[in-house]
Amino acid sequence: xxxxxxxxxxxxxxxxxxxxxxxxxxxxxxxxxxxxxxxxxxxxxxxxxxxxxxxxxxxxxxxxxxxxxxxxxxxxxxxxxxxxxxxxxxxxxxxxxxxxxxxxxxxxxxxxxxxxxxxxxxxxxxxxxxxxxxxxxxxxxxxxxxxxxxxxxxxxxxxxxxxxxxxxxxxxxxxxxxxxxxxxxxxxxxxxxxxxxxxxxxxxxxxxxxxxxxxxxxxxxxxxxxxxxxxxxxxxxxxxxxxxxxxxxxxxxxxxxxxxxxxxxxxxxxxxxxxxxxxxxxxxxxxxxxxxxxxxxxxxxxxxxxxxxxxxxxxxxxxxxxxxxxxxxxxxx
Numbered sequence: 189x190x191x192x193x194x195x196x197x198x199x200x201x202x203x204x205x206x207x208x209x210x211x212x213x214x215x216x217x218x219x220x221x222x223x224x225x226x227x228x229x230x231x232x233x234x235x236x237x238x239x240x241x242x243x244x245x246x247x248x249x250x251x252x253x254x255x256x257x258x259x260x261x262x263x264x265x266x267x268x269x270x271x272x273x274x275x276x277x278x279x280x281x282x283x284x285x286x287x288x289x290x291x292x293x294x295x296x297x298x299x300x301x302x303x304x305x306x307x308x309x310x311x312x313x314x315x316x317x318x319x320x321x322x323x324x325x326x327x328x329x330x331x332x333x334x335x336x337x338x339x340x341x342x343x344x345x346x347x348x349x350x351x352x353x354x355x356x357x358x359x360x361x362x363x364x365x366x367x368x369x370x371x372x373x374x375x376x377x378x379x380x381x382x383x384x385x386x387x388x389x390x391x392x393x394x395x396x397x398x399x400x401x402x403x404x405x406x407x408x409x410x411x412x413x414x415x416x417x418x419x420x421x422x423x424x425x426x427x428x429x430x431x432x433x434x435x436x437x438x439x440x441x442x443x444x445x446x447x448x449x450x451x452x453x454x455x456x457x458x459x460x461x462x463x464x465x466x467x468x469x470x471x472x473x474x475x476x477x478x479x480x481x482x483x484x485x486x487x488x489x490x491x492x493x494x495x496x497x498x499x500x501x502x503x504x505x506x507x508x509x510x511x512x513x514x515x516x517x518x519x520x521x
Contacts, residue, residue, distance in 0.1 A: 218255030441466030
């Protein structure tokens with residue numbers, strides 16, 4: 189009888205500092221802005237080594253237009269009888285408590301969850317999050333891009349219903365497990381970030397739920413999800429521009445950052461975070477621009493075209509969010 193090599197193999201030495209459990213989360217939403225709402229949520233609970241312990245899924249009545257139905261498939265008729273977020277907040281919290289929240293572009297999922305809890309006047313029981321995009325980069329996985337389907341294909345995980353919260357959470361849980369084991373084998377420090385409760389949320393003119401109908405708000409515009417934002421004049425950046433961002437290094441206070449195209453996190457919130465970190469948010473591209481942040485570098489927009497012509501470095505949103513947590517102080521003058 190052949191020896192079972194898998195069973196005979198020594199177990200992976202497990203880093204003592206790794207978390208004791210994870211909550212792999214996916215939420216589908218009415219849009220990308222800070223007044224958008226969750227329409228469905230799923231959680232896969234994993235143990236310390238990434239094995240599935242339980243899973244949970246719910247629809248959520250957003251009390252407004254459901255947004256991009258062509259993406260998530262959830263219509264007003266489907267959502268009208270779903271529970272409101274405050275009605276599922278406790279159950280959702282039980283699935284998250286004491287665990288690291290894991291998501292693909294975790295900053296977006298966390299911001300949507302935190303705003304829903306803020307609206308419900310409750311604090312979500314989450315202290316840390318882990319973005320699987322950031323982990324993939326730390327592991328230097330040979331992915332063509334940072335989409336969930338690419339990560340799934342890398343590990344041979346089959347997607348059955350893309351943009352369905354439960355299936356996306358399942359796919360991510362199955363892809364996260366081998367990534368976690370690779371990280372453990374390399375004794376890699378996991379890219380954990382703190383989850384601060386958010387107060388930066390807003391509601392549009394929502395109509396209370398009556399007769400089972402969802403309250404109507406502004407229509408969702410896929411091509412311009414942030415067009416509702418008023419323009420804001422920001423104070424001048426107090427730091428001198430240290431020059432261009434260099435790949436593999438950190439952002440430095442005073443760097444000029446420009447944004448182009450749609451972002452998962454509300455653009456204004458991203459800009460606020462950049463300003464708080466000491467960066468200069470620029471509205472246009474020039475030879476002085478340190479870096480352009482865009483999720484679609486091949487699009488023929490004015491900013492991406494100018495960035496190419498000037499040789500301005502380009503990074504995606506996920507990379508920028510990671511870099512924001514470690515902005516280097518401006519050199520002393």
